[in-house]
Each structure stands twice: as structure tokens, then as C-alpha cells.
Amino acid sequence: MTEINRRDFIRFATVAGASLGFPQLALAANPKVVVVGGGVGGCTAAKYLRKLNPQVDVTLIETKKVYQSCFMSNEVLSGDRTLDSITFDYEGLKRHGVKVVIDRVDAIEPDKKQVVTQGGETFAYDACIVSPGVDFKWDAIEGYDEKVAEVVPHAWFAGPQTTTLRNQILAMPEGGKVIIVAPPNPYKCPPGPYERAAQIAMYCKHHKPKAKILILDPKDKFSKQGLFTQGWSKLYGFGTENSMIEWVGAAGGGTVEELDPSTMTLQAEIEEFQGDVINIIPPQKAGKVAFASDLTDGDWCPVNKLTFESSKHKNVYVLGDASSAAKMPKSAYAANSQAKVAAAAIVSRFNGIEPPDPTFVNTCYSILGEEHGISVAAVYTLDKSSNTILPVKGAGGLSPMDASDQQRKREVSYAHSWFANLIDDMMM
Ligand SMILES: Cc1cc2nc3c(=O)[nH]c(=O)nc-3n(C[C@H](O)[C@H](O)[C@H](O)COP(=O)(O)OP(=O)(O)OC[C@H]3O[C@@H](n4cnc5c(N)ncnc54)[C@H](O)[C@@H]3O)c2cc1C
Structure with missing residues (x-):
């Protein structure tokens, strides 16, 4: 050569x-x-x-x-x-x-x-x-297995369960509660459960404004947390008494141990939670x-x-x-x-x-509302001596916390272009 x-x-x-x-x-x-x-x-x-x-x-x-x-x-x-x-x-x-x-x-x-x-x-x-x-890992939450997942969907693979979960949200009574059980690290799509909460809230805001979305989490922090909580506050009143979204982390007793599908009850570390719709994303x-x-x-x-x-x-x-x-x-x-x-x-x-010598890239968008997108991007290099992939300092970063409404709106259209480009690049 x-x-x-x-x-x-x-x-x-x-x-x-x-x-x-x-x-x-x-x-x-x-x-x-x-x-x-x-x-x-x-x-x-x-x-x-x-x-x-x-x-x-x-x-x-x-x-x-x-x-x-x-x-x-x-x-x-x-x-x-x-x-x-x-x-x-x-x-x-x-x-x-x-x-x-x-x-x-x-x-x-x-x-x-x-x-x-x-x-x-x-x-x-x-x-x-x-x-x-x-x-x-099907044995992680007592009472939850592949069969039960047909009625209490994980919807963590896109397909029939996505439709099941969507239909359950549509059928939920006004004032009903959706519970999302987030997984422990590491799992696919770290911001996914938190974007999901926002997307469900986006629907409920228009159709069931008294609904609640509760996230039970075995972690004390999560990806893009500052940007998520800021967006949830702005769009869904997070942090107020009337918040549509509530998040309970590990320290607050968010680790779920058991599901009783007959009563739609989750036993978490400290207390029980009952939901109209439950979405369990199991450990992976x-x-x-x-x-x-x-x-x-x-x-x-x-x-x-x-x-x-x-x-x-x-x-x-x-x-x-x-x-x-x-x-x-x-x-x-x-x-x-x-x-x-x-x-x-x-x-x-x-x-x-x-x-x-390789260089790697990651970009991940999350859409919190019709006109509210956030993102994280990083460029990575390989440290060959330790076989470790490390982020390149100064390359990439998070959407700014003080972004304007215009920037947040633009990130939604960037997310949609990102999707079209990725599909094109992988299989067209
Ligand atoms: C709700 C949600 C939102 C997400 N949003 C984003 C996002 O905004 N941005 C982002 O970057 N990522 C996102 N992700 C993550 C992304 O989908 C995955 O990280 C990505 O698909 C991983 O690609 P993969 O090739 O490892 O696996 P996959 O894309 O899951 O592909 C695995 C394929 O292997 C096939 N397969 C498995 N076993 C066998 C077998 N034995 N024989 C033959 N075929 C087999 C499966 O059928 C499947 O088609 C999201 C994930 C979820 C769940």
C-alpha cells in the first residue's frame, strides 16, 4: 500500500x-x-x-x-x-x-x-x-417475567409492546398514574427512561391533564439530569406540588423489588406504589x-x-x-x-x-416537548495501553442550560434529522 x-x-x-x-x-x-x-x-x-x-x-x-x-x-x-x-x-x-x-x-x-x-x-x-x-435479567424483580411483560410491558424493544404501552396510556382514566421503573446501569440508552416520562407527559398534558408519571429509579443520578429536570419543570411543573412528573431515586426508596400484576402494585424498598399503567424496564x-x-x-x-x-x-x-x-x-x-x-x-x-487508530463519536438527542429538545455529544479516542475509550476533552458537550426557546426548538428538528441520517447511514 x-x-x-x-x-x-x-x-x-x-x-x-x-x-x-x-x-x-x-x-x-x-x-x-x-x-x-x-x-x-x-x-x-x-x-x-x-x-x-x-x-x-x-x-x-x-x-x-x-x-x-x-x-x-x-x-x-x-x-x-x-x-x-x-x-x-x-x-x-x-x-x-x-x-x-x-x-x-x-x-x-x-x-x-x-x-x-x-x-x-x-x-x-x-x-x-x-x-x-x-x-x-428476568429474575431481578420478583413477579416480573417474559409472560407478565405482555401485559406489563417493558417496551424497551420497539414493536408490539410499544403499541401495548401506548394503548394502555390512551385507555388510562383521567387522573391516572403511569409508573416507569428505570433500570440500573449499564443499560441501553441512558437518557431513554427520562425522555419516555416526558413523552408520556406531553400526551397527558393535552388529553389527561391530571395524570401523574412516577419514575422509580435504583440510581441516584441519571444522564443529562440537569437538562431533564429543567425541561420537566418548564413543561410539566416538576418540583411543584402539581408536577405531572415525579422522580424517586435510590436514596428515596426508588429500588423496586417486586410486582403484583393482579393489583398493579410495586413493592419498592420503603413503600408500595400502585399504578394504572406500569412500565418496567428490567436490568440488562x-x-x-x-x-x-x-x-x-x-x-x-x-x-x-x-x-x-x-x-x-x-x-x-x-x-x-x-x-x-x-x-x-x-x-x-x-x-x-x-x-x-x-x-x-x-x-x-x-x-x-x-x-x-480509531476515533469514535456519540450524539444523543432527547425530545421533552413539541418544541423542547436537548442533546449530548462526545468524541472519543482510544488509550491503547489500557484498552480504554476516553472522551476527548473539549470535544462535544451538553446542550447549554441557558439555551433560548429557539435553540430548544431547533434541537427537536436536529433530533429528527439525526434519526433520518442515522437510518440512511446504517441501511440505505
Ligand atoms: C426507548 C429507547 C430510545 C432510544 N433512543 C436512542 C437515541 O435517541 N439515540 C441513540 O443513539 N440510541 C438510542 N437508543 C439505543 C439504541 O436503540 C441501541 O443502543 C442500539 O439499537 C444498539 O444497536 P445494536 O446493534 O447493539 O443492537 P440492536 O439495534 O438492538 O440490534 C440487535 C439486532 O440483533 C438481532 N438479534 C439478536 N439476537 C439474534 C440472533 N441470535 N440471531 C439473529 N439476530 C439476532 C435483533 O433482532 C436485533 O435486530 C434507544 C433505545 C431505547 C430502548
């Missing part, structure tokens, strides 16, 4: 979302990459592998025929968007030459370099990318297939953050929510950024060259 080409290559990998000036080198054979999971990490990696070098044979295996994005699913709860508007098929990826297989992967067999599916198929690989998202761990494939250490999958190759098995790369990628949050934008780094590292490997 010439020096100029090498520089071009590194530029691609280090600038997330950069246009592709990548030199497409001739490969000796057509290496095979199997991607497990067609969410943000999996789709982005599959598409970018093909863009980096169309000689790479990419097969993506996903359980569902369509992807329903969790990001923006809170807006379905307020009625501001439909489930259809967050539902996407895989035709775009196919146009990039990705082979899409609808099946469930039972396990990855690193010693045989193959993936085995529930449908009985076997896929050989030179590199395997695994981005299965999260699974729940890496997706099932990561455990079945021996990719985990504790709840998550350790990786070499230079490439996102598993620390446990060679040639297997774990991305997104399932990976241990602190200090990056478990977010869609983080998964998208990690996928590009992994794709570049895999193509480098096929070309017999060192992977480039």
Missing part, C-alpha cells in the same frame, strides 16, 4: 460518516464475513464492509423481517409518530450486495469458524461480527447468542477496542450494546461508530495491514 493510500484509509476509519475515498484493493480471494444481528451495529458494519471492498462476501443474519428502531420509539408513546415511521426493511442493504438471511443464530463456533442457525443452516466465515443488542445484559457463544465475561462482551475483536475468541467482533465499550454509552450512534471501526479493521486484516 502506498503512503498516500494508507493515509486515505486511516482518514476513512477515523472520521465516522466520512465519504469513502478508500482505495479498493484486490484481495486474493473473496473473504467471507457473517454478521449476526441486523440492528444498528450489524447493518452499519455490513454496509461499510461492502463499501470498503465489494469483494468481501457479506451475509447478515437477523431474526426479524424488518427493523423497528428503539430510537424515536418514545415518540410513538406520545402519539407524535407511528410505529410504521420507525419500521424499515433490509432492501437497502441488499442493494449494497449484502446477503440477508432471516433466521435466528443459535451460536457462533469460533473453533470451526462457523455460525449455526435455528433453521439448521451453517455459515462459514473468515470474520464474524456479532451485534445482538441486549437481553433482560448482552444478547443471548453472546452467552451461547462464550463471548461474555460477566454481563457483557470484552473486546480489543482497537478493532472490536472479542478478547475471548479470534476473528469474532462484538459491537454495540452487547460489547464492553465504556466509556461509550450503549447507544445507536455509538454502535454505528464502532461498526465503522470494526469494518475498517477487518478489511485491513484481509489486506494484511495494521488497523488504523
